Amino acid sequence: MTKKWVNIADVLFFQEGPGVRNTQYTTSGVKLLNVANLVDGKVDLSKSDRYISEEEAYGKYRHFLCDDGDFVIASSGIKVEYIDKKMGFVDASMLPLCMNTSTIRFKVLDENQLRIRYFMYYLKSKHFKEQLTKQITGSAQLNYGPSHLKKMIMPLIDITVQDEIISCMDKLQSIIETRQRELIELDRLMKARFVEVFGDININDKNWECEFLGNLCTIVRGGSPRPIEKFLGGDVPWIKIGDATEADNIYLSSTKEHIIKEGVKNSRLVKEGSLIFANCGVSLGFARIITFDGCIHDGWLAMEDIDKRLDKVFLLQALNQMTEHFRAIAPAGTQPNLNTAIMKAYKQVIPPIELQKEFIRFVHQVNKSKFDTMTFAPIYAIIN
Numbered sequence: 001m002t003k004k005w006v007n008i009a010d011v012l013f014f015q016e017g018p019g020v021r022n023t024q025y026t027t028s029g030v031k032l033l034n035v036a037n038l039v040d041g042k043v044d045l046s047k048s049d050r051y052i053s054e055e056e057a058y059g060k061y062r063h064f065l066c067d068d069g070d071f072v073i074a075s076s077g078i079k080v081e082y083i084d085k086k087m088g089f090v091d092a093s094m095l096p097l098c099m100n101t102s103t104i105r106f107k108v109l110d111e112n113q114l115r116i117r118y119f120m121y122y123l124k125s126k127h128f129k130e131q132l133t134k135q136i137t138g139s140a141q142l143n144y145g146p147s148h149l150k151k152m153i154m155p156l157i158d159i160t161v162q163d164e165i166i167s168c169m170d171k172l173q174s175i176i177e178t179r180q181r182e183l184i185e186l187d188r189l190m191k192a193r194f195v196e197v198f199g200d201i202n203i204n205d206k207n208w209e210c211e212f213l214g215n216l217c218t219i220v221r222g223g224s225p226r227p228i229e230k231f232l233g234g235d236v237p238w239i240k241i242g243d244a245t246e247a248d249n250i251y252l253s254s255t256k257e258h259i260i261k262e263g264v265k266n267s268r269l270v271k272e273g274s275l276i277f278a279n280c281g282v283s284l285g286f287a288r289i290i291t292f293d294g295c296i297h298d299g300w301l302a303m304e305d306i307d308k309r310l311d312k313v314f315l316l317q318a319l320n321q322m323t324e325h326f327r328a329i330a331p332a333g334t335q336p337n338l339n340t341a342i343m344k345a346y347k348q349v350i351p352p353i354e355l356q357k358e359f360i361r362f363v364h365q366v367n368k369s370k371f372d373t374m375t376f377a378p379i380y381a382i383i384n
Contacts, residue, residue: 003157009150011114013107016075016145017099018064025050030057032100033066035074035086043072043088050100057098064099067107068092071116073123076102076143080133083142084124104146118162121169122154183370190366194317197359201318201349202325208351214344216307217315221279221340222268222296231263237294238263241278244288249367250316252276252288259295267295270302275312277301277319280337284330285323287316301343310348313363314356318349 008014020032032050037043057065066072067090074086090097090105099105108114122128135148199206213219225231232238237255244252259267270276272293278286279301289312296302306312319326330338 003155005153006156007150008152008154011109011154011156012119013109014104014146014149015064015099017101017103017105018061019101020052020061020098024052024056026053027051029053030065030096030098031094033072033090033097033103034100035077035102038072038074038086038088038103040085041088043090043094045094045097052098057096061098066090066095066097066099066105068095069116071106071120072099072103073106074102074142075104075145078142080129080136080142083129083132087120087123104149112159114156115159115162115166117166117170119154121165128152128154186366186370190317190363191321193362194321194359197355198318198349198351201321204349206351208349210347210349212344213303213346213348216310216348216350217275217303218305219340219343220268220270220302220304222270222298222300222302223266224297225259225263225266228259228263228297231259231266232257234258234260234263236261236264236269237292238267239276239290239294239296239300241283241286241299244276244278244286245283249370250287250289250313250363251291253291255294264295267297268300268302269293269295271304273312275303275306275316277303277343279339279343280330284338285320285326287319289313289316301338301340309350309353311353311356311360313360314351315348317359317363322346 017033025032029051030053031045032048032052033043033045034048034050036048037045039047052061070090072088072090073083078086106116106119108116108119131152132142132144132148135144135151136142198208201208204210228238236259238257238259239252239255240257243255270290270293272291273289275287275289276296278284278299280299283299303312303315306315326338329342331342
């Protein structure tokens with residue numbers, strides 16, 4: 001196998017989307033491709049409903065109309081480590097479609113020299129992400145464009161070997177997607193079992209005993225030392241939403257970042273065994289049980305000293321059942337946001353503890369199945 005390093009610009013055409021203004025949006029016409037449409041490595045047009053008129057699309061923006069097979073990637077609004085979640089291919093069924101800001105599309109200059117799917121898998125690699133990190137102009141999230149890509153290199157190998165790599169990677173990706181669907185079905189099974197045992201707790205149709213959640217546990221809100229960059233690098237776990245959403249386990253056992261002891265003064269240190277609950281934004285209602293002492297920011301609520309009449313795993317599952325209810329009662333604003341007063345006033349059902357523990361045994365069995373299913377972690381490593 002021969003390999004050489006080439007500038008990306010020598011083998012690919014790439015183009016950044018135009019900055020279509022909000023005032024140009026229409027309710028019909030040609031759909032705009034936004035960062036929001038790039039979900040888990042695929043283009044999903046159901047995630048956005050922005051359009052521009054056909055007159056503008058085929059006039060001013062005609063050079064930004066997508067073609068079947070275009071490969072698109074986000075150029076801002078996401079961290080480097082998650083970049084493979086924000087890319088995807090456009091297919092004919094999506095057309096007509098016009099690019100928008102913060103997206104870059106790629107076309108291969110010579111298909112006998114480079115396969116676009118080989119390039120896609122290269123973008124998932126450690127080497128590409130390391131190069132991109134050096135090119136980033138934003139602090140927390142990606143912010144790059146064609147001028148940065150022109151400085152980057154990639155390995156170019158024999159086209160037959162590229163085809164072999166693509167075939168192998170596609171099979172691995174298919175396994176991952178199958179396992180992910182299995183995890184979704186296991187979650188559905190757990191929710192269905194919860195309703196079967198405890199009924200619809202939104203209306204408490206089984207007439208369980210109820211009590212204000214504030215009487216059943218201590219509820220506190222997190223705090224964020226600012227700017228957080230000044231407080232990172234210590235030995236106190238700093239619990240972020242991303243730490244909890246990356247795995248499917250109801251227990252959180254580690255964090256990616258730590259803060260110094262000085263930062264604890266402006267945060268909230270919560271104890272091992274506490275139940276933490278995301279109180280705002282798209283993650284509202286998301287809960288985990290922590291297995292260590294750590295600090296939470298102001299996007300978390302923590303529930304400690306939980307009454308013995310409530311098993312904390314049952315409480316976690318019960319809160320997850322009520323996500324839509326919590327979103328509905330959250331104060332209006334740019335994002336739904338729950339405060340401690342709202343949560344303390346929430347009426348929590350209290351089924352018999354024996355029934356709770358019976359359900360918990362079922363949860364543990366499902367989690368064992370999920371653990372067995374989640375053997376695709378090494379496959380990610382192979383792809384990378």
